[in-house]
Amino acid sequence: MYSNKLGPLMLGLCSRKAPAACMMRSGVSWTAMCKQRSLRSVCVKTQSQTVPCHTSVRAASQTTVDPEEVRRFQSMASKWWDEEGQFAALHAMNDLRVPFIRDHLLNVHTTRHPGKPLAGLRILDVGCGGGLLTEPLGRLGASALGIDPVADSIGTARLHSSYDPDLRGRVCYRACTLEELSAEEGEGEGEGKKGPAQFDAIVASEVVEHLADLETFAFCCGLMLKPGGSLFITTINKTNLSYALGIVVAEQLLRLVPSGTHDWEKFISPEELERLLESYGFSVQSVRGMLYNPVSGAWSWTNSAAINYALHAVKVRDDAQAEQAEESSSHPAAAHT
Numbered sequence: 001m002y003s004n005k006l007g008p009l010m011l012g013l014c015s016r017k018a019p020a021a022c023m024m025r026s027g028v029s030w031t032a033m034c035k036q037r038s039l040r041s042v043c044v045k046t047q048s049q050t051v052p053c054h055t056s057v058r059a060a061s062q063t064t065v066d067p068e069e070v071r072r073f074q075s076m077a078s079k080w081w082d083e084e085g086q087f088a089a090l091h092a093m094n095d096l097r098v099p100f101i102r103d104h105l106l107n108v109h110t111t112r113h114p115g116k117p118l119a120g121l122r123i124l125d126v127g128c129g130g131g132l133l134t135e136p137l138g139r140l141g142a143s144a145l146g147i148d149p150v151a152d153s154i155g156t157a158r159l160h161s162s163y164d165p166d167l168r169g170r171v172c173y174r175a176c177t178l179e180e181l182s183a184e185e186g187e188g189e190g191e192g193k194k195g196p197a198q199f200d201a202i203v204a205s206e207v208v209e210h211l212a213d214l215e216t217f218a219f220c221c222g223l224m225l226k227p228g229g230s231l232f233i234t235t236i237n238k239t240n241l242s243y244a245l246g247i248v249v250a251e252q253l254l255r256l257v258p259s260g261t262h263d264w265e266k267f268i269s270p271e272e273l274e275r276l277l278e279s280y281g282f283s284v285q286s287v288r289g290m291l292y293n294p295v296s297g298a299w300s301w302t303n304s305a306a307i308n309y310a311l312h313a314v315k316v317r318d319d320a321q322a323e324q325a326e327e328s329s330s331h332p333a334a335a336h337t
């Protein structure tokens, strides 16, 4: 799907009420928080550690990991840096997504580092794969942490970045999920500790369509971002066209990608993504359509977000406030008392 060959089909085509979320209260550890809210929330074990999660009115899996997706990306973990290979379109997408991230960040953060405009900013690249996007962000001066549940992809990312001395100490990688990282960082909360909200920006490029639970993702992004921090997402819209061409034609008829590569149910429209993010304390600032030209292998911006799109949101409030707002909207009278 990410190769030039597949681009024409996949890339070219392709609220609910928010759940009450776990609140981070100052001085309350993750574990205590989970115990405190045991009726509404649970802590689940994923891979190596306890992960705090929130309850959802719909059945949330409480981990972002879909084992089938992890297995699929595991099988491609050595291919990330083949610019002509199955990730060619992701390489090409840097022409749009890197300036998109840089320019939005520069609207907020002033810089005095010519050539390193993102110096001093901490960026978390969720689902970084082989580091295709993490590296250019590091070259712009950011301190970038790439995370991915596929350990072999992290191995590829580490190896590749080690060849560039400019990235040393600036880019690093960990094999873990967002929820694991936020649980770990949350345990640092308390006197003298920084707590989890530590990143100026979180990037999840071509990732959300592979997650098992977007609510857990949105919740954890809110925890990991500083107030006013930016969330950048690129993904695929949920349209009839993306089903017809991306799944029926590309996977089932032409077999350009293995059957089952994409789950159309996991695609999300910009409107639904915006609703979800807003319920977790984000304000969406911009949504831009992206178009892939399979002949030139290049991406361009387009007025229509019907196929691929990039979204920028800002964390405007903590989840505690989000929950309060939700309760007020369910009980309007209470809001005035």
Ligand SMILES: C[S@@+](CC[C@H](N)C(=O)[O-])C[C@H]1O[C@@H](n2cnc3c(N)ncnc32)[C@H](O)[C@@H]1O
Residues within 6 Å of the ligand: 064, 065, 066, 069, 070, 073, 090, 126, 127, 128, 129, 130, 131, 132, 133, 147, 148, 149, 150, 153, 177, 178, 204, 205, 206, 207, 210, 211, 212
């Ligand atoms: C299409 S690739 C995008 C890679 C990278 N963001 C880029 O654009 O070059 C999707 C990535 O999401 C990762 N992924 C799958 N499930 C994930 C999860 N639950 N949390 C974080 N990353 C996940 C995959 O391992 C894979 O590296």
